[in-house]
Amino acid sequence: MNSLMPGLYVFALSAFLGYLVISRVPPLLHTPLMSATNAISGISLVGSLVTAGGDHGVLSTVLGVTAVICATINVVGGFWITERMLKFFRRKETPVAKEKE
Amino acid sequence: MNSLMPGLYVFALSAFLGYLVISRVPPLLHTPLMSATNAISGISLVGSLVTAGGDHGVLSTVLGVTAVICATINVVGGFWITERMLKFFRRKETPVAKEKE
Amino acid sequence: MDHYVVEFSYLFASVFFIVGLKSLSHPDTARRGMHLAEIGMLLAIIGTLLHKEIVSYQWILVGLVVGGAIGGILAQRVAMTALPQLTALSHGFGALAATLVGIAEYARHGASIEKPQMVAIGIEVLLGALTTTGSVVAAAKLQELMRGSPITFKGQNYVNLGILAVSLVALVILVFSPGAAFAFYLMLALALVFGLMLVLPIAAADMPVVMSLLNAYAGLAATATGFAINNNVLIIAGTLNGFSGFILSVLMCRAMNRSITNVIFGAFGSAAGPASAAATGEAREINIEDAATQLAYARQVIFVPGYGMATAQAQHVVRELASVLEERNVTVKYAIHPVAGRMPGHMNVLLAEADVPYSQLYELEQINSDFPNTDVAIVIGANDVVNPDARDNPGSPIAGMPILDVDRARSVIVLKRGKGKGFAGIENPLFLKQNTGMLYGDAKGTLGKLISAVVQA
Amino acid sequence: MDHYVVEFSYLFASVFFIVGLKSLSHPDTARRGMHLAEIGMLLAIIGTLLHKEIVSYQWILVGLVVGGAIGGILAQRVAMTALPQLTALSHGFGALAATLVGIAEYARHGASIEKPQMVAIGIEVLLGALTTTGSVVAAAKLQELMRGSPITFKGQNYVNLGILAVSLVALVILVFSPGAAFAFYLMLALALVFGLMLVLPIAAADMPVVMSLLNAYAGLAATATGFAINNNVLIIAGTLNGFSGFILSVLMCRAMNRSITNVIFGAFGSAAGPASAAATGEAREINIEDAATQLAYARQVIFVPGYGMATAQAQHVVRELASVLEERNVTVKYAIHPVAGRMPGHMNVLLAEADVPYSQLYELEQINSDFPNTDVAIVIGANDVVNPDARDNPGSPIAGMPILDVDRARSVIVLKRGKGKGFAGIENPLFLKQNTGMLYGDAKGTLGKLISAVVQA
Numbered sequence A, B: 001m002n003s004l005m006p007g008l009y010v011f012a013l014s015a016f017l018g019y020l021v022i023s024r025v026p027p028l029l030h031t032p033l034m035s036a037t038n039a040i041s042g043i044s045l046v047g048s049l050v051t052a053g054g055d056h057g058v059l060s061t062v063l064g065v066t067a068v069i070c071a072t073i074n075v076v077g078g079f080w081i082t083e084r085m086l087k088f089f090r091r092k093e094t095p096v097a098k099e100k101e
Numbered sequence C, D: 001m002d003h004y005v006v007e008f009s010y011l012f013a014s015v016f017f018i019v020g021l022k023s024l025s026h027p028d029t030a031r032r033g034m035h036l037a038e039i040g041m042l043l044a045i046i047g048t049l050l051h052k053e054i055v056s057y058q059w060i061l062v063g064l065v066v067g068g069a070i071g072g073i074l075a076q077r078v079a080m081t082a083l084p085q086l087t088a089l090s091h092g093f094g095a096l097a098a099t100l101v102g103i104a105e106y107a108r109h110g111a112s113i114e115k116p117q118m119v120a121i122g123i124e125v126l127l128g129a130l131t132t133t134g135s136v137v138a139a140a141k142l143q144e145l146m147r148g149s150p151i152t153f154k155g156q157n158y159v160n161l162g163i164l165a166v167s168l169v170a171l172v173i174l175v176f177s178p179g180a181a182f183a184f185y186l187m188l189a190l191a192l193v194f195g196l197m198l199v200l201p202i203a204a205a206d207m208p209v210v211m212s213l214l215n216a217y218a219g220l221a222a223t224a225t226g227f228a229i230n231n232n233v234l235i236i237a238g239t240l241n242g243f244s245g246f247i248l249s250v251l252m253c254r255a256m257n258r259s260i261t262n263v264i265f266g267a268f269g270s271a272a273g274p275a276s277a278a279a280t281g282e283a284r285e286i287n288i289e290d291a292a293t294q295l296a297y298a299r300q301v302i303f304v305p306g307y308g309m310a311t312a313q314a315q316h317v318v319r320e321l322a323s324v325l326e327e328r329n330v331t332v333k334y335a336i337h338p339v340a341g342r343m344p345g346h347m348n349v350l351l352a353e354a355d356v357p358y359s360q361l362y363e364l365e366q367i368n369s370d371f372p373n374t375d376v377a378i379v380i381g382a383n384d385v386v387n388p389d390a391r392d393n394p395g396s397p398i399a400g401m402p403i404l405d406v407d408r409a410r411s412v413i414v415l416k417r418g419k420g421k422g423f424a425g426i427e428n429p430l431f432l433k434q435n436t437g438m439l440y441g442d443a444k445g446t447l448g449k450l451i452s453a454v455v456q457a
């Protein structure tokens, strides 16, 4: 019909979903939640890939590649740190030797 | 891009939403839930309106008007009965006289 | 410009539907939320009326008025105990509407329909038609216009499978040669028959599960239509209904400890079921005065309603008895089994109708630990949901179904008309226990007598 | 055909993101869910690489490898206590990427950009640029590369408003004459400045709220981009992030009993705050041996960690002390205030890192009734979150903030370095109470001594 409407539906439904999903995350996991959403927000990587790989002159490529680097730092760093944190959460005490720094 | 994709997104998001929303309805309200979704499924009324009001010959109009009648029964009946049920649920005892049949 | 109005009305309708369903997560918000859903429906209708294809309004108006009147009258007049059949019927009307629209579409465009549209119209008509007849049979069984017990014959499942296969073949033919009107009407006819065949072999008591499934199918049909005509509100509402239906049927089956396939293909309740723990001994009958004394001097009484309370329409007298007891400082609670009665949450609605505040209604998990501290548990037309065999006898046909541990109360009073069995058709050792006393007779009458006796105690 | 592959990769990526975030509702499912989210991201990247506009891959590969290496090394090397700054930094990188893409788009299409696209690119660049500088300042403040206290000047809010207004005007100009490159770069520069101005006046301790808000803005920027380039995965991921950010900042503010506007415009923690209940008396210092004896012979001990535990990196010694106590059959619990430390859930992560099972971590509502039955509450670098003034003194700057009722324990031991104040910069009457004993010194050192003393007790 017109190109804006489907997007609006997707937006409205995602907004509901976001509200329902996020409000169910317990305080225990709020820090991992922050870094997880941080990582997911690196989805803008998608845009930088197209810019970096397109054939639109040097400026575009330089900007694009820089953007790819930045966005990848965001994605990899975000997920990695989330993973590191989540590894710590265990249900029961295990006989694993106590970690020291 | 192509006409199927936006629909698929809407479908996937609605499926999640449906799951999250419905699984939060307590057993207390399962009967109203059944009649509420029943009423909402009368949204096919939308289709029958277009058929009934269009200028596509007698057959189409007859079928359409019958469909409008049926769908309206569905919608009105469903919401009405939901309303009747929900009216009963009260938090605290009120000094209202006890109803008798 | 008009397009925007229509599209936005649909968008808002979708949002309102979601908010409405979400509001059902709490009784305090439920009504307001349903009003929003109603507004959403109104918006969708108004939006549609602005559609450029609609040229004349008088017939639409006639349809809306007639349908609205019938729906309103039905919904207003019907007794709360007849809810299941009304919901089934209303459902059938909705499905019929979808079917008719599908037929009209086909009759109009016929050979010129494109593949994806044809798939969607086919699914719409197929699911719509089977839901129509299926719902009508379900309503008839529930209203006892028809034998409630399963109607079966040998090789039934194969016949059904055959019908389904042929109608799917017809659909495929249609997709590739949309002009084949014969295939269309064959498919329609077979789907109508299939709906009958699907529901006839299922016992009346299993109808709620079937209805939830039919609701889910109807939802999916709407989703299919939505894809066909590129209408998001149909996709959203359809998907929500689809999920709601599936989730509810799964919950019901889980509460009965049965699988969905068992419900649909099992023809449960047809056979008497393997004889459970042989009934030893005789049920002990007690008289009204004894029962009244027990109740009047108890510290805590738990009411356990079941299907019998619904058939006897006894919810108001139950509430009256409870009030009389509360005036004597007896603590009163209600134990609600998830599949007591014939609809999920059936007892909640009936008791709420009788003005019982929902804070007194306890779910199975909340109340079971309370029975040992209870002086009297009074069972009002419940049977299967209080059958201790489900818990203790692994050979019982309902073994594993979670039950209310009524037998652990200090004393149990059972109200039923006679030696009738419950839906599962099996013996209930609860009735033979030492601490169980039977009060035979229609629940409503018995409760009336109990009230006067308690007042005099 | 290719389109379908790309589109489906995006659809699955969206689904995986949602499932991943949903899995964070329980620690047992969280990791698996995050793996799904990672797979989703991979899918989206692979799908994009098939995009027909992409002609050369070598530079993309370089970018991915370099970025991945930097991100991995940063994330692997950084100490758990430095998490807040790392998250801020990583966030800044993401925002910078979005900004650069926006600039490239504009540089390429310039005057030929259509209105809706221009709006989206404008919003993308605006929000992206302010998030970039804002995040960098936040990271610098958290890493103490910069004065943590608010940097303010008179009329600041008016200046900020002015900057914002001018950049919005520039955006409007751009939409109507997209060729006005000057307006574009003016807008970009102003947005960068605005990010600085927004975050500089906010205290380091308020950074988590700011970061959540920046996260929300970045999410909305992604949503805007999604609308511009008709990409649903961007809309979905962006909206999820937007909501997550807003919800988290609201939760944090609520736990501090402050409003968001107060956090952003309040320059809280700059002034010393109105002197609270005059400090009467002197804090009582106790020695290690006394403290160890109290702990060793207690029946129940509750650990109350705060920001000081994080700065001292004392979580592992805390856990060791707890183990030593548990070997002596002391019941050990941990009381976690929602805003203890400097990030929501900060204490949970640190203690989990030190191998404390999460069943021992109690939230405020769960544990507060337990303090009166507790022999010793040991406060490790917490201050504001155990300040009884918040509960008892309506005139206190933090009045109304829910606190842990540590003062109701039979005896309290407080570990801190000296007379330093907490984030709110106010006195804490807890330290002056009869049953409170102070153990001054860096928490890690003190705990080490406590452990040996308990072992010898």
Ligand SMILES: NC(=O)c1ccc[n+]([C@@H]2O[C@H](COP(=O)([O-])OP(=O)(O)OC[C@H]3O[C@@H](n4cnc5c(N)ncnc54)[C@H](OP(=O)(O)O)[C@@H]3O)[C@@H](O)[C@H]2O)c1
Pocket: C205, C206, C207, C208, C209, C252, C256, C305, C306, C307, C308, C309, C311, C312, C338, C339, C340, C341, C342, C343, C344, C345, C346, C380, C381, C382, C383, C384, C385, C386, C415, C416, C417, C418, C419, C420, C421, C422, C423, C424, C441, C442, C443, C444
């Ligand atoms: N709720 C749902 O969603 C749902 C769905 C599908 C299936 N089911 C099934 O339905 C059953 C429900 O269990 P239930 O315990 O509520 O009911 P039940 O097991 O069907 O038993 C009903 C009892 O009520 C008695 N009764 C009938 N009319 C009466 C009257 N007028 N006055 C007094 N007593 C009367 C009957 O005994 P007399 O004939 O001797 O009076 C019978 O023992 C379960 O087996 C459940 O699995 C429920």
Ligand SMILES: NC(=O)c1ccc[n+]([C@@H]2O[C@H](COP(=O)([O-])OP(=O)(O)OC[C@H]3O[C@@H](n4cnc5c(N)ncnc54)[C@H](OP(=O)(O)O)[C@@H]3O)[C@@H](O)[C@H]2O)c1
Pocket: D205, D206, D207, D208, D209, D252, D256, D305, D306, D307, D308, D309, D311, D312, D338, D339, D340, D341, D342, D343, D344, D345, D346, D380, D381, D382, D383, D384, D385, D386, D415, D416, D417, D418, D419, D420, D421, D422, D423, D424, D441, D442, D443, D444
């Ligand atoms: N968590 C969040 O998301 C968040 C977000 C925004 C704001 N905040 C705010 O941050 C505050 C957190 O409260 P809190 O009780 O955790 O911390 P706090 O009130 O900031 O107090 C920290 C205490 O730790 C002591 N300390 C510092 N380094 C130490 C060391 N090496 N060894 C021992 N003690 C040390 C300090 O006293 P000495 O200097 O005497 O040692 C200080 O009293 C709240 O006001 C909260 O509103 C939190």
